[in-house]
Amino acid sequence: MTIMPSDAVPGGISTARADAPAISAIDVSKTYGSVSALDRLTLDVRAGEIFGLLGPNGSGKTTFMRLLAGYLLPSAGRLTVAGLDVLNDSLAVRRRIGYVPESAPLYHHMRVGEFLTFMARLRGVPEREIASAVARVVARLALSAVLDKPTGKLSRGYRQRTALAQALIHDPDILILDEPTNGLDPRQIIEMRQLIRSLAGRHTVLMSSHILSEVQKTSDRVAVLLNGRLLGVRAIAETPDLEEWFLSLT
Numbered sequence: 001m002t003i004m005p006s007d008a009v010p011g012g013i014s015t016a017r018a019d020a021p022a023i024s025a026i027d028v029s030k031t032y033g034s035v036s037a038l039d040r041l042t043l044d045v046r047a048g049e050i051f052g053l054l055g056p057n058g059s060g061k062t063t064f065m066r067l068l069a070g071y072l073l074p075s076a077g078r079l080t081v082a083g084l085d086v087l088n089d090s091l092a093v094r095r096r097i098g099y100v101p102e103s104a105p106l107y108h109h110m111r112v113g114e115f116l117t118f119m120a121r122l123r124g125v126p127e128r129e130i131a132s133a134v135a136r137v138v139a140r141l142a143l144s145a146v147l148d149k150p151t152g153k154l155s156r157g158y159r160q161r162t163a164l165a166q167a168l169i170h171d172p173d174i175l176i177l178d179e180p181t182n183g184l185d186p187r188q189i190i191e192m193r194q195l196i197r198s199l200a201g202r203h204t205v206l207m208s209s210h211i212l213s214e215v216q217k218t219s220d221r222v223a224v225l226l227n228g229r230l231l232g233v234r235a236i237a238e239t240p241d242l243e244e245w246f247l248s249l250t
């Protein structure tokens with residue numbers, strides 16, 4: 001079977017390309033007024049891998065994630081998700097992405113179960129599948145003990161798991177996690193790391209961090225960003241001394 005690029009499908013209906021990278025950025029730039037947040041970023045994330053974006057505060061990590069999630073428009077360049085253009089196929093792209101922003105909005109008055117049901121509807125999960133979709137993420141993220149608790153009353157660890165559960169509710173191929181371990185205690189960090197690792201293969205994960213050891217322990221490959229520029233990409237398995245490599249770049 002020949003798989004066509006998304007914009008070549010007869011009738012204008014977009015389908016993903018099985019041979020395309022999970023995420024591809026080609027010369028992507030983003031400016032906020034006179035601030036250059038991303039400067040001609042080019043990189044590919046492969047299907048099924050955990051890809052870490054490493055960089056200090058202000059290096060452009062959140063901007064890249066918000067562009068992928070369709071919250072921002074690029075100033076220049078091309079971004080695709082599974083071969084689908086983020087601008088032209090935005091709806092299809094959103095179906096394939098689960099996004100957990102750094103401070104995830106959880107609608108604090110809602111109970112966890114209600115919130116997940118609400119998010120399932122919002123993401124277009126068919127009505128008859130909502131209960132099983134909620135049950136699936138509740139089991140996956142071990143949330144059954146807090147199902148009736150208002151999200152605003154959750155501990156930081158449960159809040160982060162609930163945020164991840166809402167991102168997984170429509171079973172997306174790609175997960176985008178902005179600083180997923182930020183603010184967690186050491187035990188919660190270990191649990192979150194194991195959880196993220198367990199998602200690899202079935203899901204592609206793009207996660208950001210400014211903590212070197214965190215990226216090293218979780219990711220398959222890592223990109224270093226500084227001032228909106230990509231300084232390098234490495235496989236973790238081929239980078240025994242990540243710290244030394246990082247220092248040589250920055």
Ligand SMILES: Nc1ncnc2c1ncn2[C@@H]1O[C@H](COP(=O)(O)OP(=O)(O)OP(=O)(O)O)[C@@H](O)[C@H]1O
Pocket residue numbers: 032035036037055056057058059060061062063064210
């Ligand atoms: N809405 C905005 N308006 C103006 N400048 C912005 C805006 N959002 C981000 N910036 C600037 O763009 C640059 C990249 O910011 P971004 O938040 O993408 O970096 P980051 O690596 O995610 O940092 P952090 O870890 O602090 O979230 C920074 O200089 C930041 O000040």
